[in-house]
Amino acid sequence: MAFTISEECTACGECAGNCPAGAIAGDKKGYAIDAEKCTECGACAEICPISAAKKC
Ligand code: SF4
Ligand code: SF4
Numbered sequence: 001m002a003f004t005i006s007e008e009c010t011a012c013g014e015c016a017g018n019c020p021a022g023a024i025a026g027d028k029k030g031y032a033i034d035a036e037k038c039t040e041c042g043a044c045a046e047i048c049p050i051s052a053a054k055k056c
Pocket of ligand 1: 003018019020021022023024033037038039040041042043044045
């Protein structure tokens with residue numbers, strides 16, 4: 001299992017600032033999760049307002 005960010009992402013940046021592992025990075029075009037840094041804590045999935053960050 002892993003966490004990913006889907007194409008629905010609006011690049012609001014909320015998840016990146018709340019990832020305890022610093023695994024999320026991005027810019028105005030979109031955000032992505034570094035699978036090697038992600039500890040699969042689930043915080044991004046909880047905080048994303050449109051559920052674009054989720055377990056896949
Ligand atoms: S699951 Fe946790 S560690 Fe992984 S990207 Fe989301 S907030 Fe970061
Ligand atoms: S919180 Fe959701 S919409 Fe915002 S940057 Fe993260 S994945 Fe994209």
